[in-house]
Amino acid sequence: MVQKYVLKGAPAPPLDLKVGYKNALNESQFAVVTQADGACLVLAGAGSGKTRTLIYRVAYLLEKGVRPEEILLVTFTNKAAQEMRGRVESLLQTKAKGLWCGTFHHIGHRILRRWAREAGLKEHFGILDEEDSRDLIKTCIKALPKGPSDARLPKPGVVQSILSFSVNAGKTIAEVVAKNYPYFAGFIGEFEKIKQGYEERKKRTGHLDYDDLLFQWMGLLKSSESVRRTLTEQFRYCLVDEYQDTNRLQHELMGILSCRHRNILVVGDDAQSIYSFRAAEVRNILDFPEKYEHSKIFKLETNYRSTKAILELANESIRHNIHQFPKTLHNVRPGGARPQLARVRDMRQQADFIAQRISEMNEAGVGLSEIAVLFRAHYQAAELELELARRGIPYLVRGGIRFFEQAHVKDALAYLRIAANPLDELAWTRALTLQPGIGATYAEKIFESAGKEKGGFEKVFSHDFGAYFSPKIREGLGVFKRTMKALLKEEVNGHPDLMLEAVLENGYNKQVLVSFDNAQERLEDLRQLVNFAHTYKNLRDFLADVTLREGFRGESLLETRLLEKDVEELVLSTIHQAKGLEWHAVFVISISEGQFPHAKSMEDEDQLEEERRLFYVAATRAKEELILVHPMTRYDYSVGTVINRPSLFVEELSKRVLEEVEVEESEEEETIYLD
DNA sequence: GAAAAATGGATTTTT
């Protein structure tokens, strides 16, 4: 398609419907696509073609002549962003070059790089992932002046969540502690000191953490009028997906960015808001009409995914929530089997029952990849995993440690990070402590003396540096220096793939062999990483992407996209991670009191409603078959075997929407496994 | 700095 450019104020050229909007959309979707100017709230129920609507809206705008760089389309995951961009492009049969499409963090990063100076940041700032940030907080805790009470100070990870929550929610540390961590009220002063130290260290080493990508972005918009004017002028259309998951900071960012042209379209489903624990606020979507006067509200209530029987259960369940925009999903798919509630004796029998039913379904012609087992928490799947492995049913557990967060990947990257930013103390420590004989203490000493070295950091990697250390330290330091020298060679430096290769060849390969029991797998991972790095010409872009990109264990980088569609694997997933996905048959396990809703959420009305929304998300993942499983007993390590009542969410449902089925004792129940 | 012993925590998780 030929790109059209429209001068501001000129009438839009007539729309030639190359893209078949009318045929592809239902009436309400079409209304959104063609009429959603100004401030618009699209309440999109589960399975209502929300993504599709958003994609067509963007395509429509582009066809109408809006330039790609004038559109800002924000999502929560890279995957969603990639998919949307891809689908827009395939609709229009052209590259949407210049379209601002990405996650909040991604877009913040892009803007901060562009205006680093105006934002008061180092030109080559690096990004800390969660682990890096936690490590840094740990050192700040250690650096705290010793008092009589710090014995009981919470762990770095906990401090990290408090600080992070406070940034994202736009609240003071004291407020966050009072609301979410009342039992830490005595530590507020310490938290503030840690925060202060943390900020100083980040500044000194030239780092931003994930939250900073939003916070500094906001700071930039507030402090630089010219940047604010440029951006608000530029983004004629702002669109946000999954708005119910936005936190205060993100909500305010969108408010500012859209203030000039006032075209803000937010899409979401308040009934699927399940991320309050990381500062998402349903209020952002619920109060949208008040914040934006004269805003239009569209409702997408037609569900294309599930059968009538499944929707009846979902609708009835969510009706128990008070705080919501009431809406009822209408089915297009008639009838269907009533969802089932299977009562089983315990977790073992649950695993057995599910494996059995899956085998039967599979024999009846349902592909394994069309079935999912969902749960509230990962540990609930342990027994099931064993049983599936025993029966040889292939499965994939979504989640777990992310690819880029695995130790061997981070080790290898540490060397590159030093090359990119010699002030990156975390990276120095990481790379140095890989050497036998060098621990945290020596790493710090080496880093310090490296900083004092005249003639810059390159000098450090030369032969004579560190002569005053003991022979053992010198040996480890020697290996480190050799590696660094190899990757600072002129023909290597700056090319992430060559640099990684240099790291591997100069000793890290061997390191992997001695450090990890599954060394071969990890070496393969690293080879994949080199391949992946090959697509980058620039070291800083590579490092930034690697920290900003999600990625799961078991997915090797290049194969992922190719294989994704045709692998026949059963999916095991938390409900959180299943959002947005769908399967022919869905099992939800451990539907019992104390498990789901989670025990800790029972006291608080808001939390209970969130749990119910989670149940709603789980139920609406199923297209044809929904099976809830309730283990009637549970083994608790402190009290032994206890009786488990069924989940509140099941008890409050009428018999009309849920069928109870008896599960027969399996014959091989008493089998004892040796291992 | 490494190994052994003790402690504590056990929801969800993207970037």
Next chain:
DNA sequence: TCCATTTTTC
């Protein structure tokens, strides 16, 4: 119960 992390000890 079981794992990860921290503290203690050598």
